[in-house]
Amino acid sequence: MNLLATRALAKSFGDNRAVDRVDFNVSQGEVLALIGSNGAGKTTLVNLVSGMLPPDSGQIMFAGADVTRQSSYERIRAGIARSFQIVNLFDQLSCADNIALSIFSREGKTAKLTTLAGSDRAVWDEAHDVLRRFGLDRHMAVPAGTIAHGERKLLDVAIAYALRPKLLFLDEPTSGVSTREKAPIMDIVTSIVRSGGITVVIIEHDMDIVFRYSERVVVMHQGSILADGTPDEVRRNDEVTTTLIGTHPSGEAAYGGTGHAGS
Amino acid sequence: MSMDAVAASSKVGPTVRFGVWIVPTAVLLLAAPFVIDPFQTLTLTYGLIAAIGALGFNLLLGYTGLLSFGHSAFFGGGAYTVAFMVKYLKIASMELFLAGSALACALLSVLFGYVCVRYTRIFFGILTLALSQVLWSLAFKFFRVTGGTDGLRVPTPTLVGAAPTSDKMDFLAHRYYYYVLAVFAVCALLMWVIVHSPFGKALQAIRDNEIRAEFIGIRIRRYRLIAFVISGIFTGVAGALWAPLNGLASPDILVWTFSGEIVFMTVLGGFRTFVGPIVGAVAFTYLKTYAVGFTVYWQLLLGTVLVALVLVLPTGIVGAIEQLASRWKKAS
Numbered sequence: 001m002n003l004l005a006t007r008a009l010a011k012s013f014g015d016n017r018a019v020d021r022v023d024f025n026v027s028q029g030e031v032l033a034l035i036g037s038n039g040a041g042k043t044t045l046v047n048l049v050s051g052m053l054p055p056d057s058g059q060i061m062f063a064g065a066d067v068t069r070q071s072s073y074e075r076i077r078a079g080i081a082r083s084f085q086i087v088n089l090f091d092q093l094s095c096a097d098n099i100a101l102s103i104f105s106r107e108g109k110t111a112k113l114t115t116l117a118g119s120d121r122a123v124w125d126e127a128h129d130v131l132r133r134f135g136l137d138r139h140m141a142v143p144a145g146t147i148a149h150g151e152r153k154l155l156d157v158a159i160a161y162a163l164r165p166k167l168l169f170l171d172e173p174t175s176g177v178s179t180r181e182k183a184p185i186m187d188i189v190t191s192i193v194r195s196g197g198i199t200v201v202i203i204e205h206d207m208d209i210v211f212r213y214s215e216r217v218v219v220m221h222q223g224s225i226l227a228d229g230t231p232d233e234v235r236r237n238d239e240v241t242t243t244l245i246g247t248h249p250s251g252e253a254a255y256g257g258t259g260h261a262g263s
Numbered sequence: 264m265s266m267d268a269v270a271a272s273s274k275v276g277p278t279v280r281f282g283v284w285i286v287p288t289a290v291l292l293l294a295a296p297f298v299i300d301p302f303q304t305l306t307l308t309y310g311l312i313a314a315i316g317a318l319g320f321n322l323l324l325g326y327t328g329l330l331s332f333g334h335s336a337f338f339g340g341g342a343y344t345v346a347f348m349v350k351y352l353k354i355a356s357m358e359l360f361l362a363g364s365a366l367a368c369a370l371l372s373v374l375f376g377y378v379c380v381r382y383t384r385i386f387f388g389i390l391t392l393a394l395s396q397v398l399w400s401l402a403f404k405f406f407r408v409t410g411g412t413d414g415l416r417v418p419t420p421t422l423v424g425a426a427p428t429s430d431k432m433d434f435l436a437h438r439y440y441y442y443v444l445a446v447f448a449v450c451a452l453l454m455w456v457i458v459h460s461p462f463g464k465a466l467q468a469i470r471d472n473e474i475r476a477e478f479i480g481i482r483i484r485r486y487r488l489i490a491f492v493i494s495g496i497f498t499g500v501a502g503a504l505w506a507p508l509n510g511l512a513s514p515d516i517l518v519w520t521f522s523g524e525i526v527f528m529t530v531l532g533g534f535r536t537f538v539g540p541i542v543g544a545v546a547f548t549y550l551k552t553y554a555v556g557f558t559v560y561w562q563l564l565l566g567t568v569l570v571a572l573v574l575v576l577p578t579g580i581v582g583a584i585e586q587l588a589s590r591w592k593k594a595s
Contacts, residue, residue: 090471113462
């Protein structure tokens with residue numbers, strides 16, 4: 001069953017058709033990788049689905065409902081969460097606060113202004129538990145702005161995870177992280193989301209990561225979907241190889257491993 | 264997770280344990296009228312009133328990340344509400360003044376906030392400034408209603424039903440001082456609860472990263488508006504307490520330079536901490552009182568202090584004390 005389905009979704013910036021009438025489907029429970037070179041339209045697609053940008057035309061169906069006209073707030077409530085390519089944290093707040101905010105928000109408690117946040121034991125126990133799963137519990141009381149980059153990437157994912165979404169977009173969860181750190185981060189992230197039964201769409205540049213951690217790969221090129229299949233199928237697809245991966249099967253040469261630029 | 268860790272978890276919060284200072288400070292404040300002369304007590308009263316206004320202002324600056332240059336509108340709004348209640352409704356009860364001012368400033372801040380919170384940074388600041396100037400020009404020009412530059416007289420009010428004593432100075436330096444102290448204590452406690460509530464955390468999240476805040480499901484514009492209204496009410500209550508003490512509501516508390524004074528006192532104390540605005544407001548009140556008495560160029564003196572402050576103590580008085588304390592801890 002499709003958890004997410006877009007129909008002829010389109011978005012242009014001037015003459016640039018960033019997303020060009022795309023039909024993008026995500027099945028319940030899968031771990032899907034969305035790949036493509038810089039400017040292929042991956043992040044724009046995520047921005048459209050998460051409600052950060054309004055589409056020019058097309059339809060977005062999520063969990064059986066049409067969410068095309070819904071605000072980002074309504075989509076978050078419906079179960080769509082995302083992390084960000086460039087880490088987006090609450091830097092002056094502690095790591096525990098960063099997670100607790102998601103929990104307060106999920107439970108509709110952020111409008112409470114006459115009770116002390118610290119007195120809600122269930123929330124802090126859960127925040128502690130989430131940080132422990134992500135290996136960040138020693139930073140509980142430390143401001144998020146002061147921890148290492150790889151840990152910040154993990155915290156970014158943890159904030160989205162704590163919303164208990166149905167569908168989670170991870171926009172380059174390992175960008176800017178050293179090659180050695182990538183696998184541990186992906187191990188943690190994928191094992192947590194799999195055990196939680198969360199459907200995940202990972203945007204990634206690193207082909208090793210993509211083929212190792214995803215069950216299905218969707219390739220975007222110039223705003224359209226070029227290929228869609230299992231990692232093996234995509235790896236054997238000549239069109240994908242010639243258009244995107246170039247000569248090097250690992251993709252390192254063509255993708256530069258870590259992409260900072262927007263796509 | 265222990266409660267201590269939670270309490271220490273937010274950066275806007277005590278790294279120095281201010282809790283232990285509450286009792287000695289309360290004792291000093293309670294004993295003050297019997298120790299210092301009435302003139303000093305009045306200055307302290309002005310300081311406590313300014314502290315209520317600065318606490319309200321800092322909910323926006325320190326916790327929501329919005330710099331308002333128009334808080335004179337709420338301080339002046341509170342004071343003029345009292346003056347109007349005296350002039351047109353013949354009311355003398357301080358409790359009714361407080362309720363009336365809080366209500367008037369709630370309405371005023373909903374109106375202003377609805378326009379202003381659509382923007383942030385300099386645009387927000389300029390909008391608040393412009394709207395407050397509209398209010399100032401109304402007070403200035405509508406002579407028949409507001410008394411123009413003469414202002415409106417505000418007599419000493421009844422406190423909890425008790426009529427004021429005949430010796431005005433004695434009344435203000437004792438009964439009125441304690442009344443202000445009680446209102447201050449209630450306001451400080453209320454604000455402390457608000458900034459430590461889930462709502463307060465959400466405001467800090469908006470301050471740190473509004474895009475992320477939106478994408479964890481916080482309705483940023485709505486929350487900013489609520490913060491704006493709470494801020495306006497606190498500053499309005501301060502204005503209401505100020506009016507009978509000053510004896511006159513006049514347009515100089517509506518003009519934008521007065522908004523600047525609220526910014527000044529908050530920066531002076533340190534906007535990154537809860538107690539910063541309180542310390543800053545009291546310090547500023549003394550500073551201004553003595554600067555005015557000391558020289559006709561008192562603005563020059565205050566300006567110099569502000570420049571020195573930004574260069575030497577960017578985190579304010581309380582921030583500097585915290586830094587000293589943490590250095591002390593490391594050394595020992």
